[in-house]
Amino acid sequence: MTSEITNIINPTKKIKDLEKQLEFSESYQNRVNLADAYLEIGDDQNAIENYKEALDGSIQNDFYVIQKMIEAFHKIGDDKSIVIYAEQIKTHNEFKKSRTQFLYGLALEKLGRVEEAEENLSAIDIRFSFYDERLIYTNFLLSINKKEEAKEILESLVSEGKHMTKPNKRLYGNTMTEAEKLLATL
Template sequence: MYYYIIIALQIFCFYHCYKNGKEYYWYFIIFFIPLIGCVIYLATQVVNKREVSIISEEITTIINPTKKIKDLEKKVEFSETFQNKINLADAYSEIKDFNNAILYYEKALDSGFKNDPYTLNKLIKCYFKVGNFDKVITYSQKINLEKDFKESIYFYGLALEQKGNFEEAETQLKKLDIRYSNYNERLELSNFLIRRNKKTDAKEVLEEMLQEIKSMSKQNAKKYRGVYIEAEKIANGL
């Protein structure tokens, strides 16, 4: 039992350390002096009790993802409220079971919330993940993505491409070409432009990204190192 408690503490501390971008030496302290290292980390780095509770729940979900699902299913069985269905759908989405997530998001919409924009936005991602691009387009056109759900413009643009509406796809994806942000989406925009044989435009997007990352502080540049390598690789291939 003692051994499992130590392992659980280490998992908690590693997770908190990773999530909050703590210094690397904490990983060594937690790993090489498990009990004392964890106690020191908790005492000096974890000060918010609410945060501890949330992360503990997240760790439980990682270790046993079906427990959260079963608990939420029981809540839906007991009371089929809109929020209970949304919570269950969210849990399915978290474990990438998008078909079941879609099922319960759709059931939630049928509970008198047919045009709820937040639920529709969640459905956009899920339908994209299962390859139902018609639904992605339909739901994207029901809500104001540009005003409230900019992250979903990415799914909308790529769905339009899949359905052959290349001009509108480009219009949508270019909305994400914003300096010092949306790096993964801008990588996809460059790939889209290459697929459309617009290599000059693609290179311009990539070179802007590379220049931005070069001008960042060392810490931020390190954060986007993977993006930089990929952007450089694509640019060199043009």
């Protein structure tokens, strides 16, 4: 518990400790742990470099590492890399209906592959989950003139918002407010 508090107060200490551990033992897991730590503190470029190095040294095509890389690529806006890596794991069961598939859909949209984007973004439309992503999806639908589909999702979001627990209302209150505002304009 003390080390967790230290890491919160001084996040670079965790990085330094993990770098020392990697220096002592150059292993796949130590490399991934370091990359995860970089991702946690928002150093996406170093995270990506370490994830790539972990993959290079590994025979396996690790879903976890690629999923984390896609998250980092999203943060820095590298849509081409998102598509390249997502296509390596899109047949994996955990890819389906995940945030990673959603990020893949967003990247496809930015690259002008709208039909593929819609197919991947629509997978995230699951009741009582992915509230933020579903709001983004409705904006996508509106941008391609699918007003009725967007309206259905917004109505569903607003309805779900009325049945949320207090912690979820705190977490997703802004999303629900945005959904209500957007629905009112349709």
